[in-house]
Amino acid sequence: MSTPPLLEIWNLTASYGRAQVLFGLSFALHAGEVLALVGRNGAGKTTTLKAIMGLVPATAQKATFKGHSLGRLPTYKIARLGLGYVPEDRRIFTDLTVEENLEAGRKAAGGTRSPWTPERLFKLFPNLAEMRGRRGNQMSGGEQQMLTIARTLMGNPDAILLDEPSEGIAPVIVQMMAQAIQAMKAEGVAVLLCEQNWAFAAGISDRAIVIERGEMRFQGSMAELMADERLRAETLGV
Ligand SMILES: Nc1ncnc2c1ncn2[C@@H]1O[C@H](COP(=O)(O)OP(=O)(O)OP(=O)(O)O)[C@@H](O)[C@H]1O
Ligand SMILES: [Mg+2]
Numbered sequence: 380m381s382t383p384p385l386l387e388i389w390n391l392t393a394s395y396g397r398a399q400v401l402f403g404l405s406f407a408l409h410a411g412e413v414l415a416l417v418g419r420n421g422a423g424k425t426t427t428l429k430a431i432m433g434l435v436p437a438t439a440q441k442a443t444f445k446g447h448s449l450g451r452l453p454t455y456k457i458a459r460l461g462l463g464y465v466p467e468d469r470r471i472f473t474d475l476t477v478e479e480n481l482e483a484g485r486k487a488a489g490g491t492r493s494p495w496t497p498e499r500l501f502k503l504f505p506n507l508a509e510m511r512g513r514r515g516n517q518m519s520g521g522e523q524q525m526l527t528i529a530r531t532l533m534g535n536p537d538a539i540l541l542d543e544p545s546e547g548i549a550p551v552i553v554q555m556m557a558q559a560i561q562a563m564k565a566e567g568v569a570v571l572l573c574e575q576n577w578a579f580a581a582g583i584s585d586r587a588i589v590i591e592r593g594e595m596r597f598q599g600s601m602a603e604l605m606a607d608e609r610l611r612a613e614t615l616g617v
Pocket of ligand 2: 424425
């Protein structure tokens with residue numbers, strides 16, 4: 380691709396105390412793509428996202444977002460550059476309604492795109508539109524997860540890091556989640572998608588990175604990974 384990547388990571392390492400868990404990951408996320416980060420339990424997917432966001436001790440030869448070095452920036456400044464992060468645990472206000480949660484996610488534009496509004500988001504997440512007055516504590520886990528993503532979009536990110544958005548949610552919601560991620564991509568938001576759910580990741584991602592015990596085993600197109608049955612069996616068990 381000719382345009383410079385949004386997110387560029389060279390030789391990322393991370394440790395918890397003395398235990399090193401990432402061993403030199405290098406990859407780039409380009410505007411408008413969905414990049415899957417897949418690997419078994421404990422491979423280091425979550426740690427990779429946390430390392431990018433400055434939430435765990437990490438080193439990298441290069442870590443930039445839109446050309447800004449992420450080096451020693453605190454997490455909130457990284458987010459303000461236009462990099463959204465949706466961790467595994469759902470982060471919504473359970474006593475606020477869907478609409479109020481979205482309004483709470485509105486902040487000074489960090490990205491360069493035109494601001495999202497609840498109405499625009501409801502087109503991506505039609506099921507949320509139907510429950511706009513409902514409080515968070517009356518929503519299913521999957522609906523809460525979608526609301527967390529929608530709320531993150533209110534912060535106007537150019538790219539978003541999603542940690543296992545399909546985990547533990549009903550199949551019908553997984554389907555809606557896949558559509559919402561594709562709609563985000565169509566709106567120009569780049570997505571780095573950590574997933575254990577192979578079918579989900581394979582169905583919506585353009586490229587993939589496979590990590591095994593903190594090391595990169597594959598980086599390439601999703602079609603190439605689909606075709607490599609041996610590598611998938613070895614590293615993903617699928
Ligand atoms: N807070 C922590 N302290 C110490 N070790 C940790 C901590 N969090 C994760 N680890 C270890 O780091 C390694 C990578 O974990 P990580 O959570 O990044 O994997 P993952 O690919 O996200 O796994 P999962 O599919 O279970 O979410 C594992 O060996 C894990 O046990
Ligand atoms: Mg994880």
